[in-house]
Amino acid sequence: MKEDHALFCNSKHHKMERFLEVCLLLLLHDEAGYGYGLIEQLAYFGFKEDELNVSTLYRTLRKMENDAWVTSYWEEGGPGPKRRVYMITENGKQELAQWVMILKARKARITRLIERYEDLDISKGLEDEHGTI
């Protein structure tokens, strides 16, 4: 119980709300890619290897294909096992544009909260460091 509470602000407890999907759409907008290979590219968006759940990645890609945001084909002949390569669709590009708008709004909200928090904390900091001033 105590340990649970200590972990409460841990990465496992603040999901990225489908942020992964948007990152994947953006990466696939640049160029086609396959599951395992996309993992490295996701580091750019702050997904550490240990943080990223591989099963989530594949499930997400399948779901995106199901929603016709991406299409895929099997790439054989290369080194190692064959890969399922994903490409973004026009549909997917439109979804990406929508998501970017949503993320802008979300960013504005977060900014607003942080600013209001800093207002609290700064005044507290001044009292602590400079007494009554």
Next chain:
Amino acid sequence: MKEDHALFCNSKHHKMERFLEVCLLLLLHDEAGYGYGLIEQLAYFGFKEDELNVSTLYRTLRKMENDAWVTSYWEEGGPGPKRRVYMITENGKQELAQWVMILKARKARITRLIERYEDLDISKGLEDEHGTI
């Protein structure tokens, strides 16, 4: 099915991942408050009345009390039904500080994604509007 897809980028589908909790902590850091009254104050953080689920609000407050981020007492005597008034605890203040750090990181990620998207879109926009330049 088609309608589902049309709604896919709707507000119902991008949850705020416990953003509500953080907003409540910040509001209660300012001053004690009760469920129904907090709804109005939440508008500051972009929660429209129709967007905010009342049951979620109350459930969240109870959970926060369970985790000892807030405490509550019944306020009687005022106009209307009695209210359960919540106050933030030291524990809650610490959690708030943690969440603000998480939100800063999340904001940085979102910023990064938006910037990369704008890079794509700007070049596309130039082609569309100014031809080959």
Next chain:
DNA sequence: TCATCTATGTTCTTTATGCATATAGTTAAT
């Protein structure tokens, strides 16, 4: 041939949230 690596996929579970509904006291209208 056995282990390891690459690559993809499935099943089960937890968590956050929405929707619907319940409860109950308060105020206003008829």
Next chain:
DNA sequence: ATTAACTATATGCATAAAGAACATAGATGA
């Protein structure tokens, strides 16, 4: 004075996103 509407809090059920663990299978090298 009885009914309706409002304020306020709370619970039960359903679903979607995500994690954990496990399953599959070909490729590569010792």
